[in-house]
Amino acid sequence: MLGFVARRLLYLLPVLLAVSLLTFLIASLLPGDLAYVILGDQATPDKVAALRHDMGLDQPIWWRYLGWLGHVLVGDFGRSFRTGQTVLQAVTERLPVSFELMLLAELGALIIGIPLAIACAVRAGSAFDRFVTGTAFSMLSVPAFLSAILLIYFFAVELRWLPATGYVPFSEDPLGNLRCFVLPALTLALGEWPVLMRVLRSDMIATLQEDYIAMARAKGLKPSRILLVHALKPSSLTLVTVTGINIGRLMGGTVIVESIFALPGIGRLLLGSIYTRDLIILQGVVLCVAAGYVLLNFIVDMLYAVLDPRIRHGHA
Amino acid sequence: MSGPALLTIEDVVVELPTPRGNLRAVDHVDLSLGAGRTLGIVGESGCGKTMLSRAILQLLPKKAKLSGRVIFDGQDLVRLNAEALRRLRARGIAVVFQDPMTSLNPVLTIGTQLVETLQEHLELDAAAARRRSAELLAAVGIPAPEQRLSQYPHQLSGGMRQRVAIAIALSCEPKLLIADEPTTALDVTIQAQILDLLAREQRRRHMAMILITHDLGVVAGRADEVAVMYAGRVVERAPTPALFKNMHMPYTAALLAAIPKIEAAPHTPLAAIPGRPPDQTRPLKGCSFAPRCRNVGDQCLRSKPALTTAETEGHCYACFHPLKISAGVSA
Numbered sequence: 001m002l003g004f005v006a007r008r009l010l011y012l013l014p015v016l017l018a019v020s021l022l023t024f025l026i027a028s029l030l031p032g033d034l035a036y037v038i039l040g041d042q043a044t045p046d047k048v049a050a051l052r053h054d055m056g057l058d059q060p061i062w063w064r065y066l067g068w069l070g071h072v073l074v075g076d077f078g079r080s081f082r083t084g085q086t087v088l089q090a091v092t093e094r095l096p097v098s099f100e101l102m103l104l105a106e107l108g109a110l111i112i113g114i115p116l117a118i119a120c121a122v123r124a125g126s127a128f129d130r131f132v133t134g135t136a137f138s139m140l141s142v143p144a145f146l147s148a149i150l151l152i153y154f155f156a157v158e159l160r161w162l163p164a165t166g167y168v169p170f171s172e173d174p175l176g177n178l179r180c181f182v183l184p185a186l187t188l189a190l191g192e193w194p195v196l197m198r199v200l201r202s203d204m205i206a207t208l209q210e211d212y213i214a215m216a217r218a219k220g221l222k223p224s225r226i227l228l229v230h231a232l233k234p235s236s237l238t239l240v241t242v243t244g245i246n247i248g249r250l251m252g253g254t255v256i257v258e259s260i261f262a263l264p265g266i267g268r269l270l271l272g273s274i275y276t277r278d279l280i281i282l283q284g285v286v287l288c289v290a291a292g293y294v295l296l297n298f299i300v301d302m303l304y305a306v307l308d309p310r311i312r313h314g315h316a
Numbered sequence: 317m318s319g320p321a322l323l324t325i326e327d328v329v330v331e332l333p334t335p336r337g338n339l340r341a342v343d344h345v346d347l348s349l350g351a352g353r354t355l356g357i358v359g360e361s362g363c364g365k366t367m368l369s370r371a372i373l374q375l376l377p378k379k380a381k382l383s384g385r386v387i388f389d390g391q392d393l394v395r396l397n398a399e400a401l402r403r404l405r406a407r408g409i410a411v412v413f414q415d416p417m418t419s420l421n422p423v424l425t426i427g428t429q430l431v432e433t434l435q436e437h438l439e440l441d442a443a444a445a446r447r448r449s450a451e452l453l454a455a456v457g458i459p460a461p462e463q464r465l466s467q468y469p470h471q472l473s474g475g476m477r478q479r480v481a482i483a484i485a486l487s488c489e490p491k492l493l494i495a496d497e498p499t500t501a502l503d504v505t506i507q508a509q510i511l512d513l514l515a516r517e518q519r520r521r522h523m524a525m526i527l528i529t530h531d532l533g534v535v536a537g538r539a540d541e542v543a544v545m546y547a548g549r550v551v552e553r554a555p556t557p558a559l560f561k562n563m564h565m566p567y568t569a570a571l572l573a574a575i576p577k578i579e580a581a582p583h584t585p586l587a588a589i590p591g592r593p594p595d596q597t598r599p600l601k602g603c604s605f606a607p608r609c610r611n612v613g614d615q616c617l618r619s620k621p622a623l624t625t626a627e628t629e630g631h632c633y634a635c636f637h638p639l640k641i642s643a644g645v646s647a
Contacts, residue, residue, distance in 0.1 A: 211418040214375050219433045219484065220405030229432075234423045308423055309468040 004312060008301050012294060019290040020072065024065050027283035033057070037277045038081050077284040082276055087284030090269060095288075097167065098265035101188070101258070102250040104181050106243060108189030113196035114239075118227055120197070121204035133201070136194035148187040148260045155183060165262040184261040188254065192246055199242050203235040210234075237307060244300035248293035321348040321387075322524050323372070323492055328384035330367045330376060330548075337597040341367035341380075343548035346623075349541075351491065354518065354525045356535030356556070358571065359545035362593050365528045366414075368545070369496050372526070373411055374401055389491065406437050410490035412514075415501040416477035420469040426453075426480050427465030430487060437488045452483040456513060475506035479513065486517055492524045499534070511538065532572050536560060541630070544568045547594050547604035550623065554631035564626060564638035567605045603636070611637040 035051040036043050052058050056067065071078070077087035116136075120129040156164035162183055168176040207213065208231055216230040255267035266285060273281040305312040330342035342364045349355045357365050370376045372386055374393050386393040388408060393401065413419035421429060430449035434440050440448060446465065453461035456479040469477055478498060485493055495514055499507035515538055518525050527539055535542050535556065542559050544552040544567065552565035563569050573587040591608040594600055602617040603609070609616065613636060621634045 211413055211415065212421040215411075215413060215419045215481075215484075216421070217375055218373055218405055218409075218411045219436070220402045220407075221432060221436055222402070225432070229424070230421050234421065309425075310422060310470050313468075313471065 004305060005302065008298060012298055015294050016291060019294060020069060020287060021065065023283055023287045023290060024068055026286065027279050028061060028064070030279065032277065034279055037279070072287070077287070078280040080273075080278050080281045082278050087281055090281060091266070091285060091288050094264060094266045094269045096170075097263055098251065098254055098258070098267060100170075100177075100181060101184055101254055101263060101265060102247050104185035105188035105192060105250060106247050108185050109192035109196055109246070110243065112189060113193040114200060114232075116193075117197045117200035117204060118232065120201045121208060121231075122227065124201075124205050133198070136197050139190055140194040142190065144187055144191055144256050145260065147190045148183070148257060151183050151187055152260075165260075167263050180261075180263075184254075184257045184263060187257050187260075188250060192250075195242060195246065196239060200235060200239045203238050204231060207231045207235040233307060237304060240300055240303050240307065244296050244303075248296045251289050251292055251296075320350070322351040322389060323526075324348040324385075324387040325368075325372065326385040326387070328368070328371055328382070328386065330364070330371050331381040332367075332377065333379050333381075334597060339597045340548055340599060341596065342371060343599075344384075345545075345548075345550050347543055347550065347553070349492070349524050349526065351524055352518075352522045353541070354527060354539045356539030356542040357526060357528045357545060358530065358532055358535055358542060358568075360530055360571070360589075360593060362596075363545045364548035365530075365545055366496055367548075369411070369494050369526065369528055373409060373494060375411075403437070406433055406485075406488040407490060409492045409494065410485035410488070411494045411496065412478070412481050412485045412498045414497040416469075416474055416481050417501065419481055420477055422469055425466055425468055426472070429480075430465070430484055433484055433487050448487075449483075452487055453480070455517070456480070456483045456486070457509075458483070474502050475510065478502060478506075478510055482510070482513065482517070486521065489521060490523060492526070493518065494526045494528070496528045497530070498527075500530070507534075531575065532568075533575050544571070547596060549604065549634065550632075551605065551635070552633040553623070554626075554628065554633075558628045558631050562626075562628065562631075564631075564633040565635050566609050566611050566637075566639060569639055570608075603634075611635075611639070613637055 033048070033052070034055065035048045035057060039047055039051060049058075056064055059067075068078075075088065077091075079086045080090065083090075116132050120132050123129050152164045155162045163180050164183070167180055170177040213226065213231060216226045221230070251266065254263075254265060255271050257263075258265045258267040259271065266289065269281065270285050270289075272278070273285060325345060325347045328342055328345045329340065332339045332341055345364075345368060347355065357368065359365050367376070367380075370380075371382055372388075372393070374386075374396075376382055382394060384394070388404070391400075391404075393404075396404070420426075427446065427449055430452060431442070431445045434445040434448055435442070438445075449465055450461040453464055458464055458476060458479055464472070464480075469480070472480065478501075482498075493514075498514065499510050502510060511534065514525065514527075517523070527535060529535060532542075539556050542552075542554060542556050543550045544565060546567050552559070552563065552568050554563075559568070563572070567589075570587070570589045574589060576586055577584075589608055594604050594607065600606065602615075602619055603612075603621055606612045606616040615636045621636050623632045623634045625632050626638075
């Protein structure tokens with residue numbers, strides 16, 4: 001098992017390297033010279049040339065990449081030229097907010113999706129199954145901004161149960177913190193559960209045809225144990241993959257929801273850095289999100305091994 | 317048949333809906349089996365053997381329609397409620413499936429799969445169940461049973477897996493064991509070992525067994541009685557010695573002839589049965605075997621022969637032109 005983890009970690013290195021290169025290229029190849037952006041209306045050819053020299057922008061691109069990579073490796077991602085805040089500070093400040101949102105959203109999606117998937121798989125083709133699958137399809141086509149507005153209307157404006165916008169740090173008021181995450185997390189979960197439900201439902205239907213399920217029934221096990229242990233575990237590989245990919249997607253994809261609910265997360269940092277052309281922040285945030293995505297997939301791989309012993313032993 | 321029957325199947329019909337119409341997989345089958353005895357069910361693929369066994373086990377596909385009565389130990393399983401049926405499983409009727417590669421759950425350890433069965437039906441605590449599991453593995457000839465408990469099915473060979481499946485089936489001392497082609501998926505060298513293991517455990521536990529196979533040779537020395545199935549019907553049924561001494565049904569004879577013989581000269585062509593089993597969504601008016609039968613006559617195409625009793629006790633056959641009796645009559 002330890003060898004397996006080490007091997008998988010080793011695979012990560014080239015991926016992370018490629019990620020860093022792509023991130024750097026995206027930021028460097030964006031139109032517009034950073035020096036002009038910084039100097040704004042103060043820009044004269046002399047000043048621009050001087051600043052370019054100071055920032056190393058006159059160096060060849062591969063040299064600049066190596067220099068940047070060297071700094072990144074020792075934890076120096078650069079500093080915003082607008083706020084003076086380092087990338088690391090900005091990201092670590094915002095990350096917990098986005099992370100909490102992502103986790104709660106995905107948790108919500110799993111809580112809605114898994115029981116429905118099991119119920120549908122057991123009664124595949126029934127009216128209940130068709131109703132839930134149909135609902136899932138329509139939920140999938142509702143954009144986040146629409147469900148966000150509807151949720152705010154019902155739960156914040158009409159019922160006044162939850163705050164519409166705003167953020168309270170967990171350390172100040174844990175309950176208030178959770179309350180302000182309910183609606184944004186629910187908004188995201190509403191878009192996520194249909195995917196999880198459909199993936200698990202179809203895998204579960206296939207698993208329920210397996211001989212070992214007939215065997216489990218022949219053994220006289222309780223239906224709950226057959227479904228939750230014998231069928232759910234071998235059916236959940238795709239679910240784990242999709243959940244992992246979804247969490248990764250949510251890392252960068254919470255821009256709209258964070259903006260609507262005024263949550264100070266990574267999404268809003270990213271959006272802000274694009275508006276203000278704060279390329280250093282942009283570059284750092286994209287790198288962090290991408291690296292997080294890669295790490296998440298690593299965790300998914302590890303979960304595979306936990307779920308399926310054949311992967312752990314290198315058979316599959 | 318000696319003693320009261322443990323299992324009686326009466327007029328069982330299994331129909332499976334298919335896109336081409338209803339497929340009658342089991343067609344009015346009657347059978348009975350006494351406690352501690354062995355019934356061999358023989359027939360080629362698709363003749364309804366497995367569907368019949370699933371009907372007895374009440375494990376038919378959800379869409380299948382079952383009618384008739386399956387009386388086990390005085391209870392009609394067809395009418396039993398789900399919870400009572402569940403309690404009857406493992407302790408009343410257990411099963412060993414054909415392919416041990418697919419019948420064990422790949423993500424659960426051997427130990428879990430044994431222990432859960434024991435704990436469900438017998439009141440054992442975790443430690444006792446684990447001890448008993450190791451004993452069961454040892455009983456079915458698995459070396460180092462303690463270590464095996466924490467292994468997964470993929471870490472065992474096919475023969476070992478089938479032994480595990482047998483250990484699970486035996487775990488709650490069932491009164492009836494259904495072995496559905498238990499050796500078909502295994503290497504030839506392992507087949508005899510597994511069959512001997514089943515026979516030994518059966519004798520030791522005084523358990524009844526239904527041995528399903530396509531190989532008449534398998535049932536020859538092991539079953540007390542043999543039922544030959546064709547196109548969902550039992551076409552010949554007899555105590556094993558009577559059957560092999562005096563088979564009446566041309567299909568049974570053809571099945572026996574199709575077994576390769578060790579004493580045959582090299583490159584002797586196998587006596588295959590020409591043609592294929594009939595399409596069971598389009599039942600024939602006459603005898604189902606008629607299109608492939610050497611002894612076919614006009615009557616065979618017009619009406620279905622009923623299962624009639626032969627001169628020997630307990631021997632029935634469904635044929636208008638039975639072998640031996642009708643020598644010279646066949647066209």
